[in-house]
Amino acid sequence: MILLYDLAGAGDRRFSSNCWRTRFALAHKGLAIETRATRFIDIPALEGGGYPTVPIIRDGDDVIVDSWRIATFLEARYPAPSLFDHPGVEAFARQLQSWLVTAVSPALLKVFVLDLHARLDPADQTYFRQSRERRFEMTLEQLADGPRETRIAAARTALGPLREALADTSAQRPFLGGVRPLYPDYLAAAALMWPRAVSPGPLLSVDDPILRWFERMLDLFDGLARRAHKEWDGP
Numbered sequence: 001m002i003l004l005y006d007l008a009g010a011g012d013r014r015f016s017s018n019c020w021r022t023r024f025a026l027a028h029k030g031l032a033i034e035t036r037a038t039r040f041i042d043i044p045a046l047e048g049g050g051y052p053t054v055p056i057i058r059d060g061d062d063v064i065v066d067s068w069r070i071a072t073f074l075e076a077r078y079p080a081p082s083l084f085d086h087p088g089v090e091a092f093a094r095q096l097q098s099w100l101v102t103a104v105s106p107a108l109l110k111v112f113v114l115d116l117h118a119r120l121d122p123a124d125q126t127y128f129r130q131s132r133e134r135r136f137e138m139t140l141e142q143l144a145d146g147p148r149e150t151r152i153a154a155a156r157t158a159l160g161p162l163r164e165a166l167a168d169t170s171a172q173r174p175f176l177g178g179v180r181p182l183y184p185d186y187l188a189a190a191a192l193m194w195p196r197a198v199s200p201g202p203l204l205s206v207d208d209p210i211l212r213w214f215e216r217m218l219d220l221f222d223g224l225a226r227r228a229h230k231e232w233d234g235p
């Protein structure tokens with residue numbers, strides 16, 4: 001049984017994209033897991049302390065932190081079914097992750113940061129506000145400044161490369177990974193799981209090809225992601 005420390009907001013919302021990457025990877029490997037709901041303020045004490053972020057997993061005596069390191073650890077210890085299938089897919093996943101962190105997350109944060117703050121456990125709200133305001137050198141309200149429609153439009157534009165990659169998906173090739181999902185699919189789906197968990201505002205228009213693929217991602221593993229707490233008015 002693998003233990004996953006999974007970030008949770010108020011009402012046990014499992015909103016963390018980084019943790020969803022690991023959640024999907026563990027499901028892909030078919031591994032039995034237990035998740036432990038974790039708040040930001042709980043992280044410093046986990047597993048004896050010294051780990052800065054979640055996800056963290058414990059597998060036997062091994063404690064692994066960082067979603068990428070967890071994915072490669074799982075791949076080495078439980079090779080089949082592979083998360084990457086091919087070294088080229090692993091390289092693509094690395095690139096995709098970097099793009100999600102540098103281009104997509106900032107755009108999503110501008111739209112959803114206040115929704116997220118409002119749905120954190122009250123004990124986490126002060127830590128979240130202080131740490132993010134220090135990091136961005138502005139208040140959360142300044143971060144989310146400007147008309148919401150403009151910020152949503154910017155987030156949709158930021159997702160353009162993913163939309164383009166998914167335009168070729170079809171019944172024959174429904175995933176970025178081809179006939180079946182691979183780690184790039186999990187990275188991209190995980191990025192959408194946090195707006196889905198915290199905000200009623202629709203991020204994607206109903207005819208967006210990203211949404212058709214995301215529906216398939218929600219259905220995987222007996223609807224693992226679909227069963228997660230949903231705030232938005234969409235799938």
Ligand SMILES: N[C@@H](CCC(=O)N[C@@H](CS)C(=O)NCC(=O)O)C(=O)O
Pocket residue numbers: 007016017018019040043052053054055065066067068131
């Ligand atoms: N590169 C890390 C990033 C993990 C990360 O930033 N996790 C956030 C939650 S989504 C966190 O634990 N933040 C701790 C904090 O802000 O104190 C990974 O992919 O695991």
